[in-house]
Amino acid sequence: MxxxxxxxxxxxxxxxxxxxxxxxxxxxxxxxxxxxxxxxxxxxxxxxxxxxxxxxxxxxxxxxxxxxxxxxxxxxxxxxxxxxxxxxxxxxxxxxxxxxxxxxxxxxxxxxxxxxxxxxxxxxxxxxxxxxxxxxxEERKHAGVQHRLFFAQVEFCDNLIFRRRAAVDALEQRLLDANRSIGQPNKLTLIFGRRITRHHAGKLQTVIEDMNLPNPVIRSHYRKGFLKQYVRDRFLLRTESATNNISTDYGIGKAVANLPQLRQKLNGIIDRYLEVQQDILETFVDHEELRQLTQPTLLPNGRRIPGLKLDQPRQLALMHSLVRFCYLAAEGTFTTRDLYPQTLQALRRTPEEYKLGSLRYDLWKLRAKGLVEKIPHSRRYRLLPHGYQICLVFLKLYEKIYAPLTAGILQPFVADESIPKEKISDLDRRYTAVIQALDDLVEAVGLKAA
Structure with missing residues (x-):
């Protein structure tokens, strides 16, 4: 047209x-x-x-x-x-x-x-x-014959404008990588500002679409709505929220008069989405604070609660569930029963091997460190903003640093040695460089493997 x-x-x-x-x-x-x-x-x-x-x-x-x-x-x-x-x-x-x-x-x-x-x-x-x-x-004036207008479909977008295409491509690849790992994208619930209950109907996931195209799309579904992020017109990183039913998705009436509330809701969704992504991409924790997290917590009644460990499978599985639900960004709360199925899946255990009481104990350790708070006079909890960042730190350290390097040292994949260097991914080249640097350091200080 x-x-x-x-x-x-x-x-x-x-x-x-x-x-x-x-x-x-x-x-x-x-x-x-x-x-x-x-x-x-x-x-x-x-x-x-x-x-x-x-x-x-x-x-x-x-x-x-x-x-x-x-x-x-x-x-x-x-x-x-x-x-x-x-x-x-x-x-x-x-x-x-x-x-x-x-x-x-x-x-x-x-x-x-x-x-x-x-x-x-x-x-x-x-x-x-x-x-x-x-x-x-005359009929329109006295009989009120006219259309009543309602929102049927609404789209609201935010554009980050880059001067160089290389910069936007690099950021997009980091975002794609983050959404593949942290939060389990095939199950992720993201930041739509409403609490998820067992009565939820409709899609509730984040997927990476159009992987065969130059610019893949990260799309998060929530009921009849979705939020997507993609590169547009070479220099734009667009984050766009949309819905086909603002009443069921956001709890706002469909009348056009509700435009101010709708605009505020959609703007908040995009802001929270970008804030969560920033936490995923750049997470900082003070060295002393990280040390204190590993130390036991002593309660006023004298009870001693163990600290948080970097390689504790149960703790990491629970953190995966908390990040996956993203209740912080959704401004919602959760119960231990909400977290239990996803924690079992992340832990790869059966209900007999990891009971609900064990999850409550693990959640108690996070509460003792001030990462999670209990809602007064209820059985519900809330992941605090600081707690969200700490969960990301632990998951990043274990999944991006500790586990890959340990596997590369103790159980290297022999077939990797035959792959030409130009075909090895940039991330794998960096891991290989770190392992080689560790080998050089061990040799320099006079240590030898037994």
Whole structure:
């Protein structure tokens, strides 16, 4: 449709496409003098209007010609923002759904925040009135004959703009690697701001899609919504949250008047997602603090609780479950029964080998170190922000440093020696370099293997 918009005038319909699609229509049921109306789901011809609006730029309206004339209006705030900046004489460079350059970024942000529900309603009602000319102005005024508008699908994105493609590629690869390991991406629950219960319905996972394409997509599902992250237009790392049902996904009414709450919710989801990724990529813990974590905790009643160990399988499995659920980012809580199945899976044990009471004991050790808190007057717990970071440190040290190096020294894979150096991954080359440096150090200080 792009070529039809190039020379479009304001408030002009540039194209109309007729297509057969499903819609809810009113049908007459009965015979003789006994008839009634029922809503039915039918495949009918619908009309798709592509419009150049004077205030919104490019937009799209789909109208069903059968009563009650259901419709869909698609608006893009990036086009709206471009027109507002043109009115103010602000120079900018637009690239798809992003602004690569802007002479006044502060005004751009203020304009973005200034969008109201009335802006959406005014535009939508203007075109719906034109495309459903079945009622007079008098009927619309006195009988209230008009469309009621609700959010059907919403997308909200954040763009990180890089100057060099190499930098965005490097960051993307680190994010892909982190989502493969920490948090178990095929089971991960991520940061959608609502507590997960046993009544949850719909998808609840993070997957890495389109691995055969130049830019794979990290997609996290939650009920009818999802959050995805991918590279767009060479220099953009886009994080985008979307939903097809804001009521079930976020607990917000579908009415357009709820735009402020919806925008705040979607913005919070993206912020928490990026914060969690930053914790995964860069985690810092003071040396003295790490030493204290390994020491036993003495309670006021004199009871002594063991410290945290780097290579303790039960503890690492529990940390995997905590990170996998990401209750910190979800602003939710959990019970020990919530964690139990995932901890068993990470530990690769049966319920007979690792009982629920053992998990509660392991969780107690994390509580003693101030990583997890118990919600007063309940059986629920919360992983604290500091606790989330500590869990990541332990998992990183064990899975990325301790375990690979130990395996490379004690049980090297013989076939690796025949692989050409140019075909070895960058990460494996670094592990090999560390092992070689350790061998050189041992020889230099005069130590020999028995």
């Amino acid at each position: 792009e070529r039809y918009f190039r020379h479009a005038q304001p408030d002009q319909a540039v194209a109309i496409i007729k297509a057969r699609e499903p819609a809810t229509i009113m049908t007459a049921i009965g015979k003789d003098d006994r008839w009634h109306l029922e809503l039915k789901w039918r495949w009918v011809d619908q009309y798709n209007f592509y419009v150049q609006d004077s205030r919104w730029g490019q937009m799209f309206v789909r109208v069903c010609p059968y009563f009650p004339f259901s419709a869909r209006v698609c608006l893009n705030q990036h086009y709206w923002l471009a027109l507002r900046m043109q009115e103010r004489g602000i120079r900018f460079q637009q690239c798809a759904n992003a602004f690569l350059q802007c002479s006044d970024p502060e005004t751009l942000q203020k304009l973005a925040d200034s969008l109201t529900a009335d802006d959406l309603l005014t535009c939508a009602q203007k075109w719906l009135t034109r495309f459903t000319p079945f009622f007079t102005a």
